[in-house]
Amino acid sequence: MQSMSSGRRLATFSMFLSLGLILQAVEAIYMPAIPIPGIKLGLANLVTLLMLFYFTPSEIFAHVIARLLLGSLILGSFLSVSFYFSVAGAFLSLIVILILYKTLYPGISLVGLSLAGAAFHNVGQLAVAFWLVKTPAVYLQLPILLIASIPMGLIIGLAANYSMQRVGQIVSN
Amino acid sequence: MLTKIDKLVIVLIVLAALISLPLVINASSGSQGHTIIVLKSGKRIASYNLNDERQVKITGSYGGYCLLKIKDGQAFISESTCPIKICQKQGRISETGRSIICAPMRLMFEIMSEQGGSLDAVNE
Numbered sequence: 483m484q485s486m487s488s489g490r491r492l493a494t495f496s497m498f499l500s501l502g503l504i505l506q507a508v509e510a511i512y513m514p515a516i517p518i519p520g521i522k523l524g525l526a527n528l529v530t531l532l533m534l535f536y537f538t539p540s541e542i543f544a545h546v547i548a549r550l551l552l553g554s555l556i557l558g559s560f561l562s563v564s565f566y567f568s569v570a571g572a573f574l575s576l577i578v579i580l581i582l583y584k585t586l587y588p589g590i591s592l593v594g595l596s597l598a599g600a601a602f603h604n605v606g607q608l609a610v611a612f613w614l615v616k617t618p619a620v621y622l623q624l625p626i627l628l629i630a631s632i633p634m635g636l637i638i639g640l641a642a643n644y645s646m647q648r649v650g651q652i653v654s655n
Numbered sequence: 656m657l658t659k660i661d662k663l664v665i666v667l668i669v670l671a672a673l674i675s676l677p678l679v680i681n682a683s684s685g686s687q688g689h690t691i692i693v694l695k696s697g698k699r700i701a702s703y704n705l706n707d708e709r710q711v712k713i714t715g716s717y718g719g720y721c722l723l724k725i726k727d728g729q730a731f732i733s734e735s736t737c738p739i740k741i742c743q744k745q746g747r748i749s750e751t752g753r754s755i756i757c758a759p760m761r762l763m764f765e766i767m768s769e770q771g772g773s774l775d776a777v778n779e
Contacts (some may be wrong), residue, residue, distance in 0.1 A: 486721075498778055529732065558723050570740065577702075586660055589659070590658060590661060590664070591657065591660075593657055593658075593661045594657075594658065594660050594663075597664045597665060597668065598664050601664075601668045601671070624679050625673070628668055628671055628675070629668075629672050631668060643656065
């Protein structure tokens with residue numbers, strides 16, 4: 483979809499950005515809290531996955547940066563500890579998703595991309611957590627978070643697949 | 656819906672979790688400490704070698720005392736005059752970084768790796 487006119491492109495980009503922000507806010511407000519820190523669904527990643535088909539990597543990076551900044555301002559977590567976790571997780575997971583998408587797609591589906599992204603999101607988070615508190619005990623969470631990333635990644639990946647079947651036509655028409 | 660590579664990703668994540676489990680448990684379990692330091696209202700008032708068996712009476716901030724016992728490289732509070740004895744229930748500590756805290760007396764006992772430990776001039 484590189485042939486979109488620049489106006490249409492900007493409009494689509496903005497639409498995806500607002501979608502991401504809404505999903506992030508909805509998740510923060512309505513999802514039941516899980517007593518283990520670091521585990522969450524990551525609904526906003528659904529939008530990032532969809533964007534793979536319409537935007538260039540740098541545009542997706544711009545999307546993620548904008549979502550992190552605006553999202554944290556909306557939810558009030560800007561520059562808090564969890565903000566740094568999200569930033570690290572989001573970038574690491576996006577880099578992994580982009581690499582896998584470029585090299586393996588369509589051998590790997592949105593589900594696989596989502597799973598890999600979820601796992602590396604947690605790795606990124608923990609790396610920052612370790613860097614902040616400098617206690618190796620932080621790594622105890624790694625196996626737990628990795629296992630938890632499987633159901634979360636599956637849910638988001640399958641949701642992205644279904645959304646693609648519907649949103650796909652709307653965007654490209 | 657899942658391709659082969661998708662399934663491979665799941666297997667790899669599970670494998671990574673399983674492999675990392677013993678590694679992280681190993682990395683996060685602290686090493687045997689060397690000294691125990693005593694802080695009163697954040698100020699270091701004493702330090703003892705964990706290898707020496709001893710029993711010390713440490714006076715807290717508002718009267719009362721904690722009895723700190725060191726035995727077999729482990730330290731614990733054997734007696735305290737505080738009302739709910741949380742310090743006693745914190746059990747035996749021996750690994751670097753572990754601590755026992757008695758809030759009502761403003762006392763904190765922390766295991767350090769060696770003499771001096773991680774505290775710097777500012778803490779002291």
